[in-house]
Amino acid sequence: MYPKIKRRPTRKVWVGNVSVGGDSPIRVQSMTNTSTTDLSATLSQIQKLVEAGCEIVRVAIPDEKAVNALKDVVKESPIPVIADLHFATSLGEKAVKAGCAGIRINPGTFKNKANLERLLKVCKDYNCCVRIGINAGSLEPEILKKYKTPSYRAMVESALRWVEYVVEKIDYYNLKVSLKSSNWWETVKAYLAFSKKSDFPLHVGVTEAGGLIPGTIKNTMAISYLLLRGIGDTLRVSLTGDPTEEVYVAYEILRNLGLRALHPEIIACPTCGRCEIDLSSLYQKVETWAKKVKADIKLAVMGCVVNGPGEAKMADVGIAGGKGVGVIFREGKIVKKVPEKTLLDEFFKEVEAFLQAHPERVINPRQ
Ligand code: SF4
Known part of the structure; x- marks a missing residue:
């Protein structure tokens, strides 16, 4: 009835009280699109996501106001909260200290290595799960110089470089990795190549995939291709619009592969x-x-x-x-x-x- 899928063995990591990788179910996550400073709108959206089956939620932390609001979001959220960070590491440290269960960092947007190192050490102190979120649209300049284009090889080198950095320099292992492009096939090639070289759990999905119909198709192409090959420990179906739709689509993909069911x-x-x-x-x-x-x-x-x-x-x-x-x-x-x-x-x-x-x-x- 369903394809036989042998999942790639990966390390088990923890995002708060939710395990990812190893023998854990493939976790479904999403991201709020409310202003994080609007506590009631953010919590109400998280509640709807939870009802849809979301297990981990990410919120944007663009500035100081958002990081100040994060403490209350974390306190009230029934599921672990991940802080999404770009550019400023001081926000990251505050987010970790506010109790978020994980952070997503895009190393290509962190210019100051000393600050990044300090942030990663705080993550280690708080056992805050780190997602190294490589995005084809924001690779480090030296990688882009080497590869000329943000190809899958460029993404893989960037990801491996950062994993090695966190493991060797920080001695920290509560990590997962994503390698996303808005091109589904480039995304797939990046995950396939990376998965041969690392056993850290993978967060799979296609970035900037578009609205419900085109976005569902693009995500399903990439996510299904990878899951059929046993690759993927947690997923986010990125869609422009209501994030609860991301969760329903995620479970449809998982159910149709015989990996996980939630709704009829x-x-x-x-x-x-x-x-x-x-x-x-x-x-x-x-x-x-x-x-x-x-x-x-x-x-x-x-x-x-x-x-x-x-x-x-x-x-x-x-x-x-x-x-x-x-x-x-x-x-x-x-x-x-x-x-x-x-x-x-x-x-x-x-x-x-x-x-x-x-x-x-x-x-x-x-x-
Ligand atoms: S009504 Fe539905 S079940 Fe009946 S012939 Fe048409 S498509 Fe098929």
């Missing part, structure tokens, strides 16, 4: 001229509902008797539409035939009944 899978037909119920609206309602449910179950929402009964039978609970009616299947058997206007309510009742009979299919996302 929905089988739905595209509809055609044979459909005699309002299947699109029915589907939308089921999808919205399913985003709030954490269970490894398969639902089917099908338009007519051509493929409807077959798919509905194979699902845990399914609908096969008819003329203004729907037949509901549960565990392969017809349980009800109901008019269209009560179809959704009856369907949800059957799903609830299924989950009561199969509590093992309900998922606790923090395991």
Whole structure:
């Protein structure tokens, strides 16, 4: 049913109380797009991300005000918070001391090595996980000079150089690495090459991937390619828009590879001229509902008797539409035939009944 995937052995590191790498599940993370200084907006977005299944959240720390607000964000957030830093290391030290579980640094944007060394030593003192986040758009000048373009080889050399620096100079190992480009294939090549040379856990994703449809496609191409080869310990699907969508897309990728499920899978037909119920609206309602449910179950929402009964039978609970009616299947058997206007309510009742009979299919996302 799913491809056989052998995950690449990696070190286990910790972002607060969430492990990444080793035998940990592939962790799903996202980033808030609120101003970090707006505590209520940031916490409300974090809460929505958590409901969607996000396990680690990153917040931007562009200035002193943001780092001052971070303490409260960390205190109130139900999941570990990572501070995202560029350019100024003094902010980094304050962020670590404010209690963030991890920092993401882009070494290409840190000009002063002495400051960076001091920051990394503070991370070590506080056991704050460090992500070395290499980005093709901001490689160090000497690397760019050597490679002429921000190629995957340039990204890999930069990443290896920084990993070696942190390990040898700081003697610190609570590290993960990302090597992102806005070109998915260049991104893939960078991760493939890096993974042959280091066993630190990898945070995978494509940067600046765009909005929901193009961004989902670009991320899925790169992330799936890597995960199929066992590469990737945590992922962020980068999308322009509502970050909760990043989390739903991440789980869709993981579920379709048989790596991890969180929300119900929905089988739905595209509809055609044979459909005699309002299947699109029915589907939308089921999808919205399913985003709030954490269970490894398969639902089917099908338009007519051509493929409807077959798919509905194979699902845990399914609908096969008819003329203004729907037949509901549960565990392969017809349980009800109901008019269209009560179809959704009856369907949800059957799903609830299924989950009561199969509590093992309900998922606790923090395991
Ligand atoms: S299941 Fe029926 S309504 Fe849906 S696409 Fe197939 S033929 Fe059309």
